[in-house]
Amino acid sequence: MTTAPDLAPAAPEAAAWSAALHAEVQQFYAHQMQLLDLAEAQGWADTFTEDATFAVPTLHEPVRGRAALVAATTRSHAELAAAGQRHRHFLGMLDVRPRPDGVVDVRSYAIVYVSDIGGASRVHRVCVCEDVLVRDADGGLKVSARTVTRDDLA
Template sequence: MTVELVDTAERTRESQKFAALYAEVQQFYAHQMQILDAHDSERWAGTFTEDAVFELPSLPEPVRARVGLARYVREGAARQRRAGNRLNHWVGMLDVQPQPDGSLRTRCSALVYVTPAGGSSKVLYVCVMEDTLVRTRGKWRTAHRRVTRDDLA
């Protein structure tokens, strides 16, 4: 009977620990997407590691490093302003898998909405986002992101 209580207590501690981690990762993505939607390119790039790799199906090669990531967001923001559109991102269906080295593998659905000036929002892309997150200087950061789109599968 004592062994069962210890096992139950240990499982409860592990569940609580994972629940806290899961909430932390959800908050990370909420913050990261809000920064992206605000076109704050430098802060958004700061949510990635210095040597991050960002793979998008619409680009011929991955975007690399924070400098490249910030440039990518600035250029995208300029295109959206010229078109008179606003993009917003929604992330859900999050799966978090802790790795033995302390990193996290995550997979989630990501929806990109476009709202034309004076118009109604519409889903522009349905994506799957697969990340490797690492903790650096006390914060989670994306080391690698691979995005796939349903319409390009």
């Protein structure tokens, strides 16, 4: 999903299922970001497929697979704790685009807030998040690929 999304409105007959899918995706992200912010590394990693990729501008190469996601998240939370800080992630402006094969492309804006424990909060980063979501065997959503970019950087 590196090209600009098609922003044409959905056809009226697609509106009902589109609203249900949008609500499901929004709930998925609310749960996923809560797990991340509560330092539930394994639970958060379980919202990704076993072979998922996670690319962010702060890393030289994408993180690949759940075990690596757990390790990276655990390390990040330890660094934040040592610095006396806490992060809170907010995903909004979700553009949910289902494919005919059931895969769902989602583009959103991610705002990361940093709070000094016992102190002030501030915006840490504003990013664009592009996900590829797939269904697991139970019908739930999983991230198979996540690409986070900073479109405000040169």
